[in-house]
Amino acid sequence: MDDYLIDDDNIPLGRRSVLPGEGFFTPDSFDEAQAEKEAREALAGADRVVVADPDADGLGCVALLRVAFGEAALLPAGPHEIAEALEYVAEFGEPDLEVFVCDLCPDSESDIEALPAVAERATSVRWFDHHQWDDDLVRSVEEYADLTVGDSEEVCTTDVALAELDYTFDDRYADLAAVTRDHDLWLREDPRSDDIADYAYWADPEEYIDTVVEHAADLPPEVESFLEEQRVEKEALIEKAIERAEFEAIGEWTVGVTYGRCSQNEVAEAMREEGADASVIVKPAGSASIRGTDSFERCHEVAGQVNGGGHPKAAGCKPDIYDDMLDYAHHWTTRGAITKQVILDAFRNLPEEDEEGVETDR
Template sequence: MDDDLIDDAGRPLSRYTRLPGAGFFYPDSLDEQRAATRDRETIEGADAIVIADGDADGLACAAMIRAAHDAALDPEPFERALTEKATDGVGDGATAADGATEAVDVTTDVDAADDPTEDAHTWSSVGLLPAGPYALDTALERVAAHADAGVDVYVCDLCPDDYEPIADSLESLAGTVRWFDHHQWDSAVAEAVRDVGVDLVVGASDEECTADVTLRSLATDFEKRWHELATVTRDHDLWIKTDRRSDDLADFSYWSGSETYVALVGAYGPDLPPSVDDYLESRRVEKAARIDAAVDRAVVHEVGAWSVGVTYGRCSQNEVAERLREAGADAAVIVKPAGSASIRGSETFQHAHEVAGRVNGGGHPQAAGCKPDIYDDMLDYATHWTTDGEACKRVILAAFEAVAETVQAAGEPGNGETEHSGSNDAE
């Protein structure tokens, strides 16, 4: 494929936001091979391993664990690299905002050989494996295969839907795994995890983020900045939105590489340095334009007692959802070019996880993600891109209809909550 066909540079935003990032077009077989090599390099010889969701919450946990092991990295090379990227108008490859339901939205134009932090995954004695919920089994398998015997393993901000895919790996790592989370766990899965000797600590999903859980679970006298980091991370992760710094953390975790984020929040906490401020500013101009485009494409559907705003595009889903809520929507659906979708609720709609659960996903009552199983080949994706995700929108709206019927039949209020053990999607 001609690289120019998947290069955003110089193309109208109205066109390239309808397509996935360049990473989508990189063959899975080659990507898997590269990921396996990097993971092995990270794991071999490490004193401890952290498997964490690649969002601000999961990465804050990784930074805390490195601090507890006296294995934090020097922030200087990461700041220098960010300054160069901000000057060039280029960003790091963004991580998956919706866990395993979203293909990585790679936006970098810088060759890996030009990045002085390219091999940063090997620098710390506490290795970091960013992973979404559906990649958790693979990450655990690689740790079990390559880690030294008795290595400390931490799993953070990840909730498995089933025990079976991770059973063999956890049993081989028995007695060395600590697991911190705040999602809604299936009781049978939690019991099975604990039965093999895992120290599982699950906080209340509507009160704590996983950074809170990690902070109180580690036997370390953390300095004030770490408590502030947990508080600001919670502000965004639980969608409290009272601290302006939480948007900075969320954007920085999304746009930067995982090692960059962990090194800099580890050094500075939630008060990020000028190098990060400049970098974020250079990215936000485009971010705002993408949000505007997605909001302009939105169509509101009446489903049961709810107004559901549905849109399509490569964008920051939380901000788009907030704009749609401000316009009167009870719920928002943002369909992504990679085939996944984010579902966001509100005080008047707390069934996002139930809708997602009907279309190959899960999450929280007010924040969930899914990827409907409707893509058989590239022709299906071509149709997806040229119709702004019409088929995906239809199956998700059908799931809304089914949930509305269930709620009505049960005589529940429209905003009632139901327990569910879904996957993380609360960015």
């Protein structure tokens, strides 16, 4: 493929907003080879490694570990990359390695098949999280790791790490955890939370970690300038997604749904202001973000029906409906029509709740 066709600098914003980024068009085999190379390099000679989601919450945990211990290699892994990351640790990790897994929740036993091998190689395995866990997976992980799962409605994983690590942290790191929680739990009470979330998304993970280790949640002026520049395009993409928003009544709820390459939280907030109890933002790469409100706290239940999971007010998923590139082409040209329908059907399929919030049969 001609690089020109997928170079964001050459694509008008209106068209760019309905297409995935150029990384989408890289074959998985290439990405896997690159990921293995980077994992091997990160693990070489490391006494301590952190497998973490490379968002603000996961990276916040890495920052705390480096403050506490001085050294901790990062092995970034998204929610669907847990299995691969654990396999890398088992294969390339040094003997007697200390292993931490942060801000990641397995979806199935297949995600943790390598955990016994990791535990055999490591001196210790500690797992910090705050998502909604299946009881069977809790028992499986607890056979090999010291697992701490915080209340997903009260804390983020950085909170969990702050509480569980045997180290006296400066107050500014408690502040970092609070600001991270404000974003991750979609509380939106501290304006700094958007800054750290955006910075974690746009910056290299190591850059983000170094910055918050030094400055915690009060980012320095040069970072603020960087964010201001990046937000020019961010705001334009948000506006495109908001323009495409539609609203559908499903039972007692109004569900806003839209499509586009955008920052989902701001788009969800705009739909909430227009009356949405829940919002669905479908992405060009095929995944979707689901955001709730005080009147809808079942996002994780919706996502759980369509190959995903998360929290009551914030969840993500990627429906298993893409068999080939023609399916993706249809996805882009119809602005995610099938994905939208599958997720809206998941809203319709939610069990009814009684007045105490207990699920009942329909």
